[in-house]
Amino acid sequence: MSNLKILVGCKRVIDYAVKVRVNSAKSAVETANVKHSLNPFDEIAVEEALRLREKLGNNVVKEIIALTCGPPKSQEQLRTALAMGVDRAIHVEVGKNDSETTNTLQPLAVAKLFKAIIEKEQANLIILGKQAIDDDANQTGQMLAGLLNWPQATFASKMEINGDKLTVTREIDGGLETISSKLPAIVTSDLRLNEPRFVTLPNIMKAKKKPLEKFTPEQLKVDVTPRLENISVTDPPVRKGGTKVDSVDDLISKLKSAGALE
Amino acid sequence: MYYSYAPKIISQRVLQLSGKNLFTRNNFVLSNISKKVQLNLLRNFATIESNTSGAEIPAKKHAPTKEVNFTTDKYTYLRRKNFKEACIPFLTQDDIKFFTSILPANGLIIDKEDDLMPYNIDWMRKYRGKSRLVARPKTTQQVSQILKYCNDNKLAVVPQGGNTGLVGGGVPVFDEIIINTNNLNQIRSFDPISGVLTCDAGCILELLDGYLAERGYMMPLDLGAKGSCHIGGNVATNAGGLRLLRYGSLHGSVLGLEAVLPDGTILDNLSTLRKDNTGYDIKQLFIGSEGTLGIITGVSISTPRRPRAVNVAVLGFNSFQNVQKAFLTSKDELSEILSAFEFWDINALKLLKAHNIHGKKFPLEDNYPFYVLVEISGSNKSHDDEKLQNFLEKLLTNEIVTNGVVAQDDTQITSLWSLREGIPEACSKAGAVYKYDISMPVPVLYQMVKDIRIRLQSAGVLGEDKLVSDVIGYGHIGDGNLHLNIVAKSYDPKVTNLIEPYVYEWTEQHKGSISAEHGLGLMKADYLGYTKSPPMISLMKQIKQSIDPNGIMNPYKFLPTQ
Numbered sequence: 001m002s003n004l005k006i007l008v009g010c011k012r013v014i015d016y017a018v019k020v021r022v023n024s025a026k027s028a029v030e031t032a033n034v035k036h037s038l039n040p041f042d043e044i045a046v047e048e049a050l051r052l053r054e055k056l057g058n059n060v061v062k063e064i065i066a067l068t069c070g071p072p073k074s075q076e077q078l079r080t081a082l083a084m085g086v087d088r089a090i091h092v093e094v095g096k097n098d099s100e101t102t103n104t105l106q107p108l109a110v111a112k113l114f115k116a117i118i119e120k121e122q123a124n125l126i127i128l129g130k131q132a133i134d135d136d137a138n139q140t141g142q143m144l145a146g147l148l149n150w151p152q153a154t155f156a157s158k159m160e161i162n163g164d165k166l167t168v169t170r171e172i173d174g175g176l177e178t179i180s181s182k183l184p185a186i187v188t189s190d191l192r193l194n195e196p197r198f199v200t201l202p203n204i205m206k207a208k209k210k211p212l213e214k215f216t217p218e219q220l221k222v223d224v225t226p227r228l229e230n231i232s233v234t235d236p237p238v239r240k241g242g243t244k245v246d247s248v249d250d251l252i253s254k255l256k257s258a259g260a261l262e
Numbered sequence: 263m264y265y266s267y268a269p270k271i272i273s274q275r276v277l278q279l280s281g282k283n284l285f286t287r288n289n290f291v292l293s294n295i296s297k298k299v300q301l302n303l304l305r306n307f308a309t310i311e312s313n314t315s316g317a318e319i320p321a322k323k324h325a326p327t328k329e330v331n332f333t334t335d336k337y338t339y340l341r342r343k344n345f346k347e348a349c350i351p352f353l354t355q356d357d358i359k360f361f362t363s364i365l366p367a368n369g370l371i372i373d374k375e376d377d378l379m380p381y382n383i384d385w386m387r388k389y390r391g392k393s394r395l396v397a398r399p400k401t402t403q404q405v406s407q408i409l410k411y412c413n414d415n416k417l418a419v420v421p422q423g424g425n426t427g428l429v430g431g432g433v434p435v436f437d438e439i440i441i442n443t444n445n446l447n448q449i450r451s452f453d454p455i456s457g458v459l460t461c462d463a464g465c466i467l468e469l470l471d472g473y474l475a476e477r478g479y480m481m482p483l484d485l486g487a488k489g490s491c492h493i494g495g496n497v498a499t500n501a502g503g504l505r506l507l508r509y510g511s512l513h514g515s516v517l518g519l520e521a522v523l524p525d526g527t528i529l530d531n532l533s534t535l536r537k538d539n540t541g542y543d544i545k546q547l548f549i550g551s552e553g554t555l556g557i558i559t560g561v562s563i564s565t566p567r568r569p570r571a572v573n574v575a576v577l578g579f580n581s582f583q584n585v586q587k588a589f590l591t592s593k594d595e596l597s598e599i600l601s602a603f604e605f606w607d608i609n610a611l612k613l614l615k616a617h618n619i620h621g622k623k624f625p626l627e628d629n630y631p632f633y634v635l636v637e638i639s640g641s642n643k644s645h646d647d648e649k650l651q652n653f654l655e656k657l658l659t660n661e662i663v664t665n666g667v668v669a670q671d672d673t674q675i676t677s678l679w680s681l682r683e684g685i686p687e688a689c690s691k692a693g694a695v696y697k698y699d700i701s702m703p704v705p706v707l708y709q710m711v712k713d714i715r716i717r718l719q720s721a722g723v724l725g726e727d728k729l730v731s732d733v734i735g736y737g738h739i740g741d742g743n744l745h746l747n748i749v750a751k752s753y754d755p756k757v758t759n760l761i762e763p764y765v766y767e768w769t770e771q772h773k774g775s776i777s778a779e780h781g782l783g784l785m786k787a788d789y790l791g792y793t794k795s796p797p798m799i800s801l802m803k804q805i806k807q808s809i810d811p812n813g814i815m816n817p818y819k820f821l822p823t824q
Binding site: 015016017018033035037038040043076080083198199200201202204205 | 570571575577625626643647651654655657658663665666667668669670671672673674676
């Protein structure tokens with residue numbers, strides 16, 4: 001295919017290095033005053049789109065668009081994608097702040113919003129992160145493929161495009177699987193697909209002038225009402241401290257009494 | 263001197279490329295404890311074990327990877343002072359009885375070569391003492407009893423913390439008894455309103471910072487050796503480090519100290535007051551005294567609020583002139599949120615690449631003569647972002663900066679910092695490192711590196727296959743502090759004579775200090791005169807004489823011997 005229009009998903013999530021805290025109502029994790037970043041798998045998706053263009057040239061990859069669904073602040077993450085090298089960005093505003101978005105926006109609704117934008121933009125290669133590190137849902141890519149009735153290649157650790165043929169290597173239990181399909185298609189990125197670049201100063205400045213369009217779910221005629229009810233969120237059990245033993249014999253008897261040794 | 267660079271001290275927070283739970287956030291506190299702490303724990307465990315094993319005869323079972331020469335073989339002019347010899351058979355049964363009555367078996371190492379080794383040798387493997395006795399007290403009372411005994415019997419002692427010093431101040435020269443603060447490791451109190459932390463001297467800096475992080479605060483100092491250095495050692499050496507630019511030196515943040523004088527007197531000045539104008543400020547004497555006046559056993563320190571938003575950028579520059587311009591611009595545009603302004607030269611970057619310290623790919627593809635890491639930290643991210651944008655824009659439009667990268671998440675922040683923090687390790691992998699730590703006016707800061715290069719070049723010793731392979735400059739622009747590292751094949755007298763006292767004379771000429779943050783220790787004791795006047799040194803000697811008349815505290819160091 002000589003006219004690739006790539007659309008990448010960019011979700012705003014709590015930074016991977018932040019230690020999350022469950023809120024007092026046990027309904028969600030605290031998002032206020034917590035550092036947010038671009039979902040690492042989405043960052044890999046952006047990087048892959050840019051590398052495809054660098055490899056295939058501007059004649060093949062005509063445009064790369066970043067799309068996010070989230071609160072007003074998710075434009076920060078779109079700016080990151082733009083600074084990395086994406087051409088323009090689209091923001092579908094859902095929720096007034098991080099906690100509202102997290103509580104209401106679910107993968108099916110996101111997939112529907114993506115479908116609406118993809119049809120509007122006539123994009124033909126969609127690269128998404130395999131999952132977001134906040135809800136670990138791992139559903140949007142697959143649902144989107146279903147809604148569009150397009151082929152999907154999930155957990156990609158390597159991808160190549162030759163004409164309108166897409167070849168993807170996937171990481172599966174105990175090995176690798178290589179599959180191919182025709183475009184248009186949906187790819188979800190795994191960790192080993194690439195290592196994202198740093199954002200450079202000149203590109204940050206350029207990104208400020210790149211277009212960023214905004215939509216609401218209503219404009220796209222998508223119902224984003226949650227279908228699932230979140231009952232509760234709890235901390236994992238606290239790890240109990242170990243004990244010191246005085247001798248090997250002591251260790252063996254302790255292991256025996258714990259049932260670890262016969 | 264505690265601003266040191268223990269190997270692999272950088273917290274491992276980069277995305278691991280293997281393992282299943284790649285982005286999980288649990289066990290964060292654990293993963294923040296560096297390998298060196300774990301090693302220390304192991305070492306302590308090993309000591310306990312061998313002490314209870316009952317083996318009496320010391321044997322050189324396994325030689326270390328590279329034998330470290332005794333300090334006395336290198337510093338041949340040093341003469342042992344007239345102390346009682348602290349080794350068997352000179353230590354009598356009564357002496358041994360005294361120590362065993364005060365300390366439990368795991369708090370004492372006597373005459374066991376292998377166990378003594380890690381206490382006798384500094385981490386750079388540059389200095390090696392001959393101590394036969396290590397005492398590891400658990401309480402201030404024990405420290406007091408031990409010091410009194412040593413003073414009465416004229417036994418010399420060397421106080422030791424995490425043994426991460428760079429100038430040989432924390433290891434013995436002859437047979438001084440080592441008093442190590444490893445077991446003085448309790449946090450005594452923390453006031454969440456004032457942010458004042460009171461703790462034992464042997465608390466490890468990184469563990470204290472982790473403790474404070476859970477409470478929204480942080481230690482006002484941060485250094486490469488955080489995973490092993492003790493807060494008592496930090497205070498005793500007035501350690502500087504990465505946060506000094508923003509939070510000032512320990513002379514400001516330490517509010518009180520508990521210290522034991524050589525005669526056993528416990529000076530309890532663990533004040534938590536920010537304001538106290540009564541009498542001479544004795545604690546200031548102990549801050550930076552390098553264990554020559556007494557042993558610090560407790561510290562109360564004012565800790566700042568942990569910033570909620572941190573941004574890091576690494577910039578490439580074509581000249582040192584532009585680095586200075588950028589620093590000025592940062593004062594203008596970033597002012598109160600600026601928290602670090604570090605620089606390194608292309609030689610440092612090449613070493614990082616050659617020794618693969620950074621591991622990952624480098625943020626800037628092209629090479630630049632100079633690199634700067636700017637960190638800002640504040641309480642409001644969007645406010646900080648805007649300021650950083652303005653700053654960077656100004657640098658670009660004025661053509662001060664050529665290129666740069668801005669971290670987009672915490673992982674990238676860690677990755678960028680690991681560049682700067684990896685330099686000392688890269689140097690030590692390249693060979694024997696002559697480390698100089700000099701403060702001076704910023705405009706002449708890099709001139710010293712150039713001058714040294716010219717000097718070594720004209721002497722014909724600088725080059726790939728020659729005695730000296732590289733001369734590297736990096737450091738804290740914000741504090742006017744240069745780290746000059748000269749990488750040599752080995753510690754060769756020919757090289758040493760070319761560098762010293764040239765470096766010190768150069769520093770004196772440019773009105774700098776021969777020790778910005780590493781301290782004097784053994785390495786620079788005799789060079790104090792390059793920075794301090796004779797009347798000042800004479801007063802220092804009087805102070806030392808009045809507090810430690812027998813001179814048992816960390817002898818041969820800190821003050822000129824000649």
